[in-house]
Amino acid sequence: MAGPLSEAARVFLSTCPVGTIATLRPDGRVRQTVVYFVLDGDRILISTEAKRGKARDVERTGWASFCVFGHAKPWPSLTVEGPARVIREGVAEPTARILAVIAGAPPTQPPSEDALARAGRVILEIEIAKVYGQSYVG
Amino acid sequence: MAGPLSEAARVFLSTCPVGTIATLRPDGRVRQTVVYFVLDGDRILISTEAKRGKARDVERTGWASFCVFGHAKPWPSLTVEGPARVIREGVAEPTARILAVIAGAPPTQPPSEDALARAGRVILEIEIAKVYGQSYVG
Numbered sequence: 001m002a003g004p005l006s007e008a009a010r011v012f013l014s015t016c017p018v019g020t021i022a023t024l025r026p027d028g029r030v031r032q033t034v035v036y037f038v039l040d041g042d043r044i045l046i047s048t049e050a051k052r053g054k055a056r057d058v059e060r061t062g063w064a065s066f067c068v069f070g071h072a073k074p075w076p077s078l079t080v081e082g083p084a085r086v087i088r089e090g091v092a093e094p095t096a097r098i099l100a101v102i103a104g105a106p107p108t109q110p111p112s113e114d115a116l117a118r119a120g121r122v123i124l125e126i127e128i129a130k131v132y133g134q135s136y137v138g
Numbered sequence: 139m140a141g142p143l144s145e146a147a148r149v150f151l152s153t154c155p156v157g158t159i160a161t162l163r164p165d166g167r168v169r170q171t172v173v174y175f176v177l178d179g180d181r182i183l184i185s186t187e188a189k190r191g192k193a194r195d196v197e198r199t200g201w202a203s204f205c206v207f208g209h210a211k212p213w214p215s216l217t218v219e220g221p222a223r224v225i226r227e228g229v230a231e232p233t234a235r236i237l238a239v240i241a242g243a244p245p246t247q248p249p250s251e252d253a254l255a256r257a258g259r260v261i262l263e264i265e266i267a268k269v270y271g272q273s274y275v276g
Contacts, residue, residue, distance in 0.1 A: 018213050020158045020205045022168040030160040030168050032205035033271050034215040067158045067170035071209035073242070075156050077172040104211070133171050 003042035004131045008138020009078055012068070013039040017101045019068035021046060021124075023057035023084075031057060037066070038097050044126040047098040050086060055124055058084045064126045067133070076136035082129030091116055091123045141180035142269045146276020147216055150206070151177040155239045157206035159184065159262075161195030161222075169195060175204070176235045182264040185236040188224060193262055196222045202264045205271070214274035220267030229254055229261045 005013070022032045033054055035046045044066050048055050058064055064084035069077035096110035143151070160170045171192055173184045182204050186193050196202055202222035207215035234248035 018207065020160075020170065020207070022158075022160045022170050022203070022205075024166075024168065028162075029201060029219065030162065030203040032158065032160050032170075032203050032217045034205065034207045034213060034273070063167060065160070065168040065170050067160075067172065069156065069158070069172045075172060079170045081167065135172070 004128055005042060005080075006131075006134075006138060009131060009134060010039065012070070012076060012078065012137045013044075016068045016070065017104075019044075019066050021054055021126075022065040022067070023054050024061050024063075025053065025057060026060070036098055036102050038094065038101055040094065040097075042128045044080065044128065045094045045098065046124040046126075047091075047095050048122060048124050049120045050088070050122045051120055055086050055122060058124055059086050064124070066126055070136075074136045078131055078134040078137055080126065080128045080131050082127040084124065084126045087123040087125055088117070089113070091121065094123050095121060142266055143180060143218075144269075144272075144276060147269060147272060148177065150208070150214060150216065150275045151182075151218075154206045154208065155242075157182075157204050159192055159264075160203040160205070161192050162199050162201075163191065163195060164198070174236055174240050176232065176239055178232065178235075180266045182218065182266065183232045183236065184262040184264075185229075185233050186260060186262050187258045188226070188260045189258055193224050193260060196262055197224050202262070204264055208274075212274045216269055216272040216275055218264065218266045218269050220265040222262065222264045225261040225263055226255070227251070229259060232261050233259060
């Protein structure tokens with residue numbers, strides 16, 4: 001079954017390295033942070049540390065919003081949202097892909113799972129359940 | 139009294155034309171939208187329509203979050219948040235300033251208050267009560 005992303009939205013998300021994740025803090029207000037990401041099928045994947053506020057918010061609420069925009073007029077943009085979770089196992093491969101986005105270079109040998117676990121590195125996953133606010137994309 | 143913005147943060151916000159506003163929808167989840175803005179003292183000003191979701195969210199909750207980032211590596215960014223409201227009167231002057239940001243040109247003669255009221259145009263104001271996530275700014 002086709003997911004909620006149009007082909008144009010998919011291309012757009014594949015070419016943007018950063019976006020703004022929004023989660024709900026324990027005080028019920030919004031937390032927004034700029035992060036690198038990769039699109040993986042119908043999922044947004046972000047590398048972070050388990051102790052970070054956004055990771056704790058996702059574990060508590062099971063949901064996140066992610067807004068991406070281009071970097072020149074007319075500022076193409078869209079927002080996706082959906083169920084979110086923190087993944088602690090099998091994170092080496094997606095982490096390597098996100099590190100490649102950060103470096104602007106092809107992925108290198110993935111870091112070891114053990115080293116990532118020791119560093120508290122996790123993958124924050126957002127399933128794209130809904131897309132809205134799509135503007136000047138495609 | 140000095141507000142929460144450092145001079146570097148002030149310069150950064152003054153040079154960025156767009157940012158991502160986040161509000162809470164009636165369903166308790168986050169709404170994120172990319173908007174043009176101007177910094178006015180310790181306030182973020184956005185031009186929108188009263189009927190838009192973000193304006194209704196602000197009227198209902200009295201709070202908004204706003205995340206801004208630069209448009210090249212290392213993606214300087216920061217998030218501000220605070221009490222927010224919808225302003226319906228005296229909106230011509232700030233609207234003209236925001237239109238100038240959109241046009242990338244100096245402000246022109248402000249539109250008339252009457253014309254703006256008829257079009258449902260309002261100013262969404264966020265008081266900058268808190269700044270966090272400041273990264274690579276200044």
